[in-house]
Amino acid sequence: MTSSIERIFREEHGRVVASLARRFGDLDVAEDAASEALLVALERWPVDGVPPNPGAWLTTTAGNKAIDRIRRERQRDAKHQAALMISDDTPHEPTGMVEDDRLRLLFACCHPALALEARVALTLRLLGGLTVAEIAAAFLVPETTMAQRITRAKAKIKGAHIPFRVPAAADLAERLAGVLAVVYLVFNEGYLSSAEDASPVREELTDEAIRLGRVLRTLLPDEPEVAGLLALMLLTDARRRARVAGGELVPLPEQDRGSWDRELIAEGHALVRACLTRNRPGQYQLLAAVNAVHTDAATVADTDWSQIAALYAHLEAIAPSPFVTLNRAVAVAELDGPEVALALVDPLPLTSYHAFHATRADLLRRLGRSAESRDAYDAALAATANSAERAYLTRRRDQLGG
Amino acid sequence: MPQYFLSVHHDEAGQAEMEAMTEDDMQRMFGQVGAFNDRLMAEGAWVFAGGLMPIEQSTCVDATGEKPVVTDGPFAESKEYLGGFWIIEAADLDAALAWASAGSAACEGKVEVRPFQSE
Numbered sequence: 001m002t003s004s005i006e007r008i009f010r011e012e013h014g015r016v017v018a019s020l021a022r023r024f025g026d027l028d029v030a031e032d033a034a035s036e037a038l039l040v041a042l043e044r045w046p047v048d049g050v051p052p053n054p055g056a057w058l059t060t061t062a063g064n065k066a067i068d069r070i071r072r073e074r075q076r077d078a079k080h081q082a083a084l085m086i087s088d089d090t091p092h093e094p095t096g097m098v099e100d101d102r103l104r105l106l107f108a109c110c111h112p113a114l115a116l117e118a119r120v121a122l123t124l125r126l127l128g129g130l131t132v133a134e135i136a137a138a139f140l141v142p143e144t145t146m147a148q149r150i151t152r153a154k155a156k157i158k159g160a161h162i163p164f165r166v167p168a169a170a171d172l173a174e175r176l177a178g179v180l181a182v183v184y185l186v187f188n189e190g191y192l193s194s195a196e197d198a199s200p201v202r203e204e205l206t207d208e209a210i211r212l213g214r215v216l217r218t219l220l221p222d223e224p225e226v227a228g229l230l231a232l233m234l235l236t237d238a239r240r241r242a243r244v245a246g247g248e249l250v251p252l253p254e255q256d257r258g259s260w261d262r263e264l265i266a267e268g269h270a271l272v273r274a275c276l277t278r279n280r281p282g283q284y285q286l287l288a289a290v291n292a293v294h295t296d297a298a299t300v301a302d303t304d305w306s307q308i309a310a311l312y313a314h315l316e317a318i319a320p321s322p323f324v325t326l327n328r329a330v331a332v333a334e335l336d337g338p339e340v341a342l343a344l345v346d347p348l349p350l351t352s353y354h355a356f357h358a359t360r361a362d363l364l365r366r367l368g369r370s371a372e373s374r375d376a377y378d379a380a381l382a383a384t385a386n387s388a389e390r391a392y393l394t395r396r397r398d399q400l401g402g
Numbered sequence: 403m404p405q406y407f408l409s410v411h412h413d414e415a416g417q418a419e420m421e422a423m424t425e426d427d428m429q430r431m432f433g434q435v436g437a438f439n440d441r442l443m444a445e446g447a448w449v450f451a452g453g454l455m456p457i458e459q460s461t462c463v464d465a466t467g468e469k470p471v472v473t474d475g476p477f478a479e480s481k482e483y484l485g486g487f488w489i490i491e492a493a494d495l496d497a498a499l500a501w502a503s504a505g506s507a508a509c510e511g512k513v514e515v516r517p518f519q520s521e
Contacts, residue, residue, distance in 0.1 A: 113495055160517040161404045163494040 001046045009038050012055040013129025014215070018101035019059050020066055021164060027154050029066050031126070037062035102127065103219045104164040110179040111162045118153035119182050125150055127215070128208050138205055139189070176220070180229050180284060183212045187233050191240075192386055200244050200388035206237055224278045228285030231271035235291035238264035248391040253300040265295045286315045290327075305334040322348040326356060338366040354384035358393060370400045403491045405449060405518040406498040410511045412485035417456070431510055438508035442490060447501060453486035485511070489518075 013034060020030035037058045051057040109122040117139075124130045124138075136146035156162065167175040190205025213230040220226045242255035250256075272292045275285045290311050297303040312328035326348055333341035342363045350356035357380035364373035377397035381390060412420065423431075442448040457476050464471045476483065488505060492498040498515050506513040 111495070113499070159519075160515075161494040161498075163496055165494075165496070167496075 002042060005038075005041055005045055005050070008050070008054050009041065009058065010129035012058050014102050014105065014127040015055050016059045016062050017126050018105040020062055021105055022101045023063065024066055024070070027126070027157060029069065030062075033062040033066035033069065034058070036065040040065075100166070100219075101164075102215065103166050106179055106216075107166055107175060108157055108162055108164045110175075110182050111157070112175070112178055113160065113162060114153050114156060116182070116185070118149055119178075120185060121146060121150050122153050123182050123212070124186065124208065127212060130204075130208065134204070138202065176223060176225065179216070180225060183209050183216070184229060184233075184284070186212070187236075191236060192389070200247075200249065200386055201240060203240075206233070206240070209233060210237060224275045224280045225282040225284050227271045227275050228282060228288045231268045231275070231288035232284050232291060234264045234271070235268035235288060235295050237261070238268065238295060244388045247388060248395065249386070249388040251392070252294060257298065260295065268292065268295070281314065281318070283315060283319045286311050286318075303334070305331045309335055322350050323353075326350060326353075326359060330359060333363060333366075338363040342367070351379075352383060354380045354389070356380075357383060361393075361396070365396075365400060373397075374400050403493065404498075404520060405489060405491050406495075406501075407514075407516045407518060408488040408490060408498075408502050408505055409484055409514045409516070410486045410505075410509055411482045411514065412511070413482045416485075416511065431508075434508040434510075438505055439488075441504070442488070442501070447490045447492060449489040449491055451486070451488040454484060457483040 016034045016037065017027070017030045020033055021027055024030060040061050041054075041058065045051075106123065106127055109126055110119045114122070121135055121139075124135050125132065130138075132147050132150060133143050135150075136143040139146070141149075166172070186205050187209030190202040190207075190209060192200070210230070210233050213226075213233050216226050217230050238261040239252070239255060241261070242257070242259045243250055245256075268288065269292055272285070272288050275281075275288070290308055293304050293307050293311070309328055309331035312324055312331060316324050316328060326345060329341040329344040332344060342360070345356070345360055345363065348356060357376050361373050361376035361380055364370075364376055374397055377393055377400075381393050381397070384390060384393070439448070439451060442451075460474075460476045462473045462475065462477055464473075486509070488501075490498065490501055492501060495515070495517070498517075502513045502515045
């Protein structure tokens with residue numbers, strides 16, 4: 001019972017805090033009241049049963065707790081600003097408005113005036129309902145450090161008057177890109193953990209990113225990049241089970257395609273198709289399309305590499321980056337051979353990026369340049385702490401002939 | 403309404419650049435800042451603004467001891483000094499950042515936005 005209450009609470013956390021933050025104009029009041037409501041739920045629900053609309057119940061209970069607290073503080077300090085909020089006793093609306101509240105909160109948490117790491121932490125805490133301890137563990141920093149990071153970010157939202165508002169149409173695309181970047185960062189940290197001591201795939205992070213992606217999709221159904229990001233995460237996550245075997249990373253061409261999650265793939269493909277009809281391509285949609293091509297192929301040999309190369313070329317045109325060129329080179333290697341691909345890869349300014357060295361190592365191996373390939377595997381190993389990736393790279397290096 | 407301190411900092415390179423500015427460049431920049439100030443006033447965002455004399459003209463006073471002590475020079479040796487500032491009123495940080503970006507373009511320098519304490 002306790003764990004199912006905690007699950008409900010986590011799912012509803014964003015909604016409850018967002019609604020209270022709008023009503024009381026204060027994140028701390030909102031968060032504390034939400035925690036108090038959880039305590040009441042843990043006491044009452046096992047006896048009375050879970051209410052039919054737990055989200056509305058939690059919001060109402062938390063709202064009452066917040067009013068109690070403000071009344072107490074007003075008695076202590078008549079001049080307390082928060083006391084003014086009590087006259088703004090807007091009635092609780094369980095639908096419509098609440099959805100907008102969550103979006104407002106998300107844009108505040110991902111405001112460009114906050115450092116990226118603070119945006120990630122705040123989003124996971126307030127929208128994701130993760131505890132500070134969980135977020136600290138996910139990013140492998142001490143709990144006190146994470147608590148401080150979150151406290152500072154909340155203080156800046158309050159002190160600098162960062163608005164709880166969905167940006168105007170003129171700024172929406174740019175600000176939305178910032179929100180999507182935070183969600184994708186959470187996903188990627190889960191999908192290929194950069195940390196030495198962590199498990200290679202951190203499902204608590206990938207699952208949370210996908211959940212946030214679904215929330216965004218519900219809130220902004222007309223933004224193709226939102227659908228694109230969700231599709232990208234689903235099509236990537238669909239391959240999770242095939243991705244690590246015996247503690248070793250399994251690269252895409254060697255994966256057991258039978259263990260890919262067909263349901264997630266179908267959902268991802270449907271989203272990609274819906275994006276295509278809108279004809280407003282963006283980076284997440286193009287990356288999702290690449291993954292749709294991969295997950296369309298029954299075997300590696302069936303992969304439509306020219307389509308993948310074309311999608312990366314399109315991506316290079318709208319968002320040029322050496323990471324994109326590196327990925328295009330992988331497709332080019334299949335189409336025009338490793339020598340042509342290597343010429344694309346070599347000049348890229350990515351010498352501290354493990355995938356750059358791993359790609360070079362593979363191309364050099366295919367060209368029979370073993371000694372250089374070995375050096376490149378060593379460079380890749382030096383650049384990654386992920387245990388499964390290290391296991392894979394080490395085996396490939398040691399398989400090289402003299 | 404919240405108030406924000408918009409400050410422009412000069413480092414040594416920036417100071418040298420300023421000193422090397424031609425009369426025409428100077429006039430152009432003053433014109434831009436003047437137009438920006440006019441907009442601040444027209445839209446009711448203006449509280450106060452000013453440009454500061456070079457840091458060499460600073461004097462420090464310390465009256466925390468028995469007798470006030472006056473010393474020549476800045477509070478702390480630093481590579482960057484406050485060169486000028488605006489104090490504005492804005493509805494929220496987004497509005498303040500929009501003013502700051504117009505101010506930065508006008509004065510051709512980086513602008514720091516800092517909220518005032520509200521009582």
